Amino acid sequence: MTSTFLADKRSGQGTDLPPPEKVRARGRARRRVLHWLTAVAFQVPALVLFIGLVMLPMVFALYAAFFRWGGFGMPSDYVGTDNFTDLFDNPVFLGDLWRCLVLVVLSLVFQLPFALALAVALNQKLRGRAVYRMLFFAPYVLSEAITGVLFSMVFAPDDGLADHLLGAVGLDGVGGLWFADPSYVMATLFLVMTWKYFGFHMMLYLAGLQSIPRELTEAALIDGASPWQRFRNVTLPLLAPTLRISVFLAVIGSIQLFDLVWVTTQGGPDHHSETMAVTMFQYGFKRYQVGYASAISVVMFGICLVFALAYQRFVLRRDLEGATTTMRGDGK
Amino acid sequence: MGDPALSRRGFLAASAAAGLGMTALSGCGGDSDGESSDGTTTIEWWNISTTEPAKGVWAGLAKKFEGQNPKVKIKIVQLENDAYKSKMTALIASGKLPDIFHTWGGGVLKQQVDAGLVEDLTDKTKPWADGLLEVAKEPYLLDDKVYGIPFDIGMIGFWYNKALFKQAGISEPPTTWGAFLEAVSKLKSKKITPIALAGKEKWPGMYYWAYLAMRTAGAEAVQKASDDKDFTGAGFVEAGAHLKTLVDLQPFQKGFLNAAYSTPTGQAAAVGNGKAAMELMGQWAPAVQADSGKGLGDDLGFFPFPAVEGGKGAITEVFGGGGGHALRRGAPQAAVDFLKFFASEATDLELVKKTGVIPVVPNAESAITDPNIKAVQAQLNAATGFQLYLDQAYAPAVGQEVNDSVAALIAGSKSPEQVTQSITQIAKEEQ
Numbered sequence: 001m002t003s004t005f006l007a008d009k010r011s012g013q014g015t016d017l018p019p020p021e022k023v024r025a026r027g028r029a030r031r032r033v034l035h036w037l038t039a040v041a042f043q044v045p046a047l048v049l050f051i052g053l054v055m056l057p058m059v060f061a062l063y064a065a066f067f068r069w070g071g072f073g074m075p076s077d078y079v080g081t082d083n084f085t086d087l088f089d090n091p092v093f094l095g096d097l098w099r100c101l102v103l104v105v106l107s108l109v110f111q112l113p114f115a116l117a118l119a120v121a122l123n124q125k126l127r128g129r130a131v132y133r134m135l136f137f138a139p140y141v142l143s144e145a146i147t148g149v150l151f152s153m154v155f156a157p158d159d160g161l162a163d164h165l166l167g168a169v170g171l172d173g174v175g176g177l178w179f180a181d182p183s184y185v186m187a188t189l190f191l192v193m194t195w196k197y198f199g200f201h202m203m204l205y206l207a208g209l210q211s212i213p214r215e216l217t218e219a220a221l222i223d224g225a226s227p228w229q230r231f232r233n234v235t236l237p238l239l240a241p242t243l244r245i246s247v248f249l250a251v252i253g254s255i256q257l258f259d260l261v262w263v264t265t266q267g268g269p270d271h272h273s274e275t276m277a278v279t280m281f282q283y284g285f286k287r288y289q290v291g292y293a294s295a296i297s298v299v300m301f302g303i304c305l306v307f308a309l310a311y312q313r314f315v316l317r318r319d320l321e322g323a324t325t326t327m328r329g330d331g332k
Numbered sequence: 333m334g335d336p337a338l339s340r341r342g343f344l345a346a347s348a349a350a351g352l353g354m355t356a357l358s359g360c361g362g363d364s365d366g367e368s369s370d371g372t373t374t375i376e377w378w379n380i381s382t383t384e385p386a387k388g389v390w391a392g393l394a395k396k397f398e399g400q401n402p403k404v405k406i407k408i409v410q411l412e413n414d415a416y417k418s419k420m421t422a423l424i425a426s427g428k429l430p431d432i433f434h435t436w437g438g439g440v441l442k443q444q445v446d447a448g449l450v451e452d453l454t455d456k457t458k459p460w461a462d463g464l465l466e467v468a469k470e471p472y473l474l475d476d477k478v479y480g481i482p483f484d485i486g487m488i489g490f491w492y493n494k495a496l497f498k499q500a501g502i503s504e505p506p507t508t509w510g511a512f513l514e515a516v517s518k519l520k521s522k523k524i525t526p527i528a529l530a531g532k533e534k535w536p537g538m539y540y541w542a543y544l545a546m547r548t549a550g551a552e553a554v555q556k557a558s559d560d561k562d563f564t565g566a567g568f569v570e571a572g573a574h575l576k577t578l579v580d581l582q583p584f585q586k587g588f589l590n591a592a593y594s595t596p597t598g599q600a601a602a603v604g605n606g607k608a609a610m611e612l613m614g615q616w617a618p619a620v621q622a623d624s625g626k627g628l629g630d631d632l633g634f635f636p637f638p639a640v641e642g643g644k645g646a647i648t649e650v651f652g653g654g655g656g657h658a659l660r661r662g663a664p665q666a667a668v669d670f671l672k673f674f675a676s677e678a679t680d681l682e683l684v685k686k687t688g689v690i691p692v693v694p695n696a697e698s699a700i701t702d703p704n705i706k707a708v709q710a711q712l713n714a715a716t717g718f719q720l721y722l723d724q725a726y727a728p729a730v731g732q733e734v735n736d737s738v739a740a741l742i743a744g745s746k747s748p749e750q751v752t753q754s755i756t757q758i759a760k761e762e763q
Contacts, residue, residue, distance in 0.1 A: 070443065071421070071424060071425045072424065072443070072446070072447035073447065152590075152595075152597075153597070156587070156597045157586045157587030158586055158587075159597060177586065177587045177589070177590070178587070178590070179587075179590040180531070180586075180587035180588065180589040180590035180591070181587075181589075182589070182743065185590075264590075265532065265590055266532055266533075268531065268532050268534075268589060268590065268739070269531060269532075269589035269590060269743050270589070270739060270740050270743035270744075270745050271740075281418075282732070284421070285417075285418045285421040285422070286417070286418070286421075286728065286732050287728050287729040287732045287733075288421060288424075288443070288727075288728045288729060289729055290425070
């Protein structure tokens with residue numbers, strides 16, 4: 001259809017000769033049509049995939065969340081909001097929410113400052129700087145499954161590398177059960193998460209640091225600012241947009257955490273390291289309670305959505321207003 | 333068991349699917365009967381034989397079948413136990429199962445049958461399946477129709493290290509629960525880890541509770557509880573209390589709550605490497621011990637789960653199950669032929685000799701040489717009652733709840749009463 005339409009246009013142009021300005025106008029119109037067609041042609045494959053593989057399943061999950069459904073055939077046993085009310089009565093799921101919060105807080109308090117400190121250190125002139133950068137970034141390149149298997153071995157009680165290392169420096173018996181201890185499993189998990197992701201955040205910060213003009217720090221130096229003052233009042237505010245993005249990624253990552261937990265602990269011992277995604281998997285793929293699992297995924301989606309929108313509205317907006325150049329609202 | 337990362341592939345695929353929304357899969361899965369233009373039929377065979385020697389022997393059998401049937405190609409897909417179960421869930425949602433797939437029968441198979449995904453084999457297999465061992469066929473018999481053909485039958489019992497038992501001064505394997513607890517204490521006093529348990533995987537812990545329930549309430553009562561959807565009877569609470577007594581002795585290896593079953597640091601390896609004195613496991617235990625650890629050889633012994641003093645169940649009632657194959661609805665005739673080939677006397681003799689399974693073809697019995705497998709076979713022949721693995725016998729939600737609550741009991745967060753209440757609640761919800 002498109003080609004005949006274009007052909008018609010072309011033949012029309014050939015038969016009656018319009019005045020020059022009309023030709024220009026028609027040329028513009030044709031360009032606009034072509035432009036539009038090109039845009040459509042480029043977008044259709046992505047749109048089809050996005051709608052088919054993301055939007056439709058999401059809508060369907062929302063629909064299925066209102067049914068008691070085992071995954072066979074179409075959902076038919078409508079139960080209203082029962083799945084959701086049950087969910088907020090389920091101690092495991094409430095625990096998931098709590099653990100999610102713990103992970104978010106731990107990430108913000110330990111992981112990101114650690115990554116920032118490293119980034120600042122590696123932004124100095126340092127022998128072998130490139131090697132360090134590469135080394136610290138390497139864990140991020142590993143798949144989560146491989147990381148999980150690796151650390152299952154490292155933290156094997158007695159036989160693992162962790163206990164051997166502690167033993168080698170005279171700390172026998174300090175290492176505990178790691179993943180097998182309900183009280184320490186989250187700490188162990190967080191250690192692995194940090195190992196895996198600090199390099200990624202460090203890279204973000206390094207990129208941010210390198211975009212800060214050197215003149216600003218030099219000016220502060222001439223004004224007699226101490227290293228801490230230079231960091232606090234020049235570097236940090238200028239790094240703020242990067243920090244905000246990194247916080248955003250860390251929070252969303254904590255909410256959706258699955259692979260690492262599944263491989264290392266499957267949510268155990270006794271649900272002490274279970275996350276929302278793991279609970280969803282348990283109900284959907286082990287218990288065949290797909291409606292209930294859909295309800296969990298809907299809640300997860302809701303939490304992510306609300307967080308993302310609120311964060312964009314209240315935090316990231318400052319970046320759009322040019323906070324980078326004016327340093328407005330510096331931590332106040 | 334090779335590279336553990338490999339067995340995680342199924343999880344990765346599944347988690348990718350989960351990320352897209354669990355139901356994304358329902359639209360996928362085209363229909364094809366696997367016949368190509370040159371008349372060759374390709375049949376897909378999904379099994380869980382990921383450990384040697386079975387892995388190699390099965391592949392060899394597939395080759396042999398291809399040799400006898402030049403127009404048939406067999407595509408083998410091998411997945412580790414848990415990965416297989418997860419992957420099957422995704423496939424069920426898609427409405428299309430592999431041509432031949434592993435099944436344990438019971439409640440899970442029934443759900444697949446109810447969804448119309450499984451071929452009724454009653455008439456197609458009658459001529460040759462009639463001669464197979466009755467008890468082995470039982471789990472696949474639903475409403476008097478045959479939905480699966482067994483290749484293995486067995487039971488759960490204690491596999492123990494004779495040398496370590498001797499070292500602790502235990503002359504005879506215990507036959508009563510009291511003697512068993514005493515043996516555990518003796519082993520502990522010699523600084524030997526009495527029992528290896530894969531706490532991360534939950535199903536090995538369920539065996540203890542299930543057997544104790546069979547011993548206190550009796551096999552019939554366990555069946556009745558499942559029919560009535562009421563597990564709150566006294567025998568079941570008592571079973572949990574007995575298990576609690578055992579757990580309080582701290583008989584398990586260090587870090588058992590995060591131990592897997594078949595990995596190099598798991599339950600089977602702990603026994604196979606002589607680091608723990610026993611494990612409660614099925615007839616496949618010796619093979620997995622030797623694959624993930626060194627294996628115990630002649631030091632390995634078997635004894636049935638002890639009787640509980642004053643309990644209604646007998647020591648001759650067995651808890652177990654087997655392995656079988658089912659076909660997807662509409663699978664090609666070649667798949668039926670393969671089942672026939674796999675259940676033939678020649679194949680069964682090879683399986684018994686090389687992989688140590690218990691024969692489903694009565695004539696293949698003569699091929700058993702391993703004294704432990706003979707002991708298991710004798711137990712099975714003399715069985716006065718039979719209960720299929722609970723997580724297979726019951727609907728998946730109920731089976732998982734049993735595993736989960738018993739795991740909580742072992743971890744110390746649920747009381748024996750709470751275990752029976754949780755299971756009953758889920759059983760009543762699932763009709």
